[in-house]
Amino acid sequence: MTTTTSVYHAGSRAVQDRVGVRGAADHVGRSVGQGIKPVAAAFLQLQPLLVVGAAAPETGRVWVTPLTGDPGFVRATGPREMSLAGTPRPGDPLAHALASEGTRVGTIALDPRTRRRMRLNGRSRPTPGGFAVEADRVFSNCPKYLQKRESWETVTDRVPGPARHTRRLTDAQRAFIESADTFFVATVHKDGAEVSHRGGNPGFVRTVSPAELTWPDYPGNAMFLTLGNLTADPRAGLLFLDWTTGTTLQLTGEAHTDFAPDGERRVRFAVTEAVHTERALPLRWSAPAYSPANPTPPG
Template identity: 70%
Template structure:
């Protein structure tokens, strides 16, 4: 398969950006460069997206650890260690079905940098490795700067499984300036970042929400995946309390006559876990690229 599959190509052609996408697509490779390896070793947070082998539902999950818990262990391999990594690998690994396809993103709010690596998961005694199929970085657009973080001693609360969003969950989403999006296609998975000023994600009903698709790198990897497979997983996190809200369902892209795009997500299941992450980040400085939103 080339850099882009048919879903991404269709949207590139619809929006007239195929030439730009081909130019940007040259940055996609399989090798983890030394600067990327050094970046990974500094991160306390890794987002992983994958389809559950049992249900087929797509989820985005947050894994945490002391810097160094995720690191490059070869030119095309990362290792992820720790309790959260072991739990994730135990859930995703089904050896009889072959290596699960996963998408990962490491995002550093301190520097507004991010790195994505998509590939095949292999469990280890301490967590898992990912053999890279795609490695690339993105620009800092729509990433909110958070100057620092601290690790705090928290006991995660009992996860609450929901089939609809209550007032608390809706308020959580409306106040978010960041979420992570997991998507899949026939030969892989992807995890990406979405950001904007609070209010950029709208909750239109207990089972539906929307967000604008802001202009980006023109590759349309996530929207291309959704074009061919509507399954999606969303992860919202509270950067202060560590609470996470995971959503799984289906998403579709709506194109307006003026060229703007809106993604509409329909919920199948949600999981809210209080104090899930042992990280407390400082208050955000919103990206100057964020369009204004109604607060």
């Protein structure tokens, strides 16, 4: 049985207490389970995209990678098991991790058409043609800050470009980040990994320099799983993607949270390495309708 004690570690509790939302967090935490309910299984089977985060065993760096396929490529194959038909591209920062037994992973399935998202965390194991995750925690998030995209299609003749590795952000990459309305962030703790979604109007993420970017931590569900992890372990990974061209930008580094006296929270992320791949994903989504919850970024 999952309890709020097992859902939250000391890092999350410290942030909840600092913000004054422990009671709300306990209420939300009761929705976290270990099993994949029928409604969640049906949701998974409709998705063409799953985002996975973990620490690479070779370097210890945290990365996020997107996996795609025809609906049904990710599905529930047991009361506590999710299976994927497919693996990351060769050379992906998480290719080895997801081919290894027992890697602690966080995953998120996000459907812009319905503005629904589901998170499943656990341990991976390789399978013929893919991998499976035995679930430790399964839960859904509210649609706040999630942009609506009505439809998607698979571009069958799209050919991925080579993965370009850099230590700093180029001007083009900085512009790419600052035009984003969505990104994914992976964090880790001693018992697992988390992948979360961050959304806002374009401009909500700012690049301070070629080595640092920052974003506001908008009010959410009071769980503070991501910020809680960062209080104990600053390692993090980010994924930005172009929903039209399929281009991806994967970043790894360290993140810290600044708490302002007025209650505003801002996360600062220092870049250790970037992997930029043109046309990495075959999916092309329709234009977004921005979430009505998005604050307007300061000019």
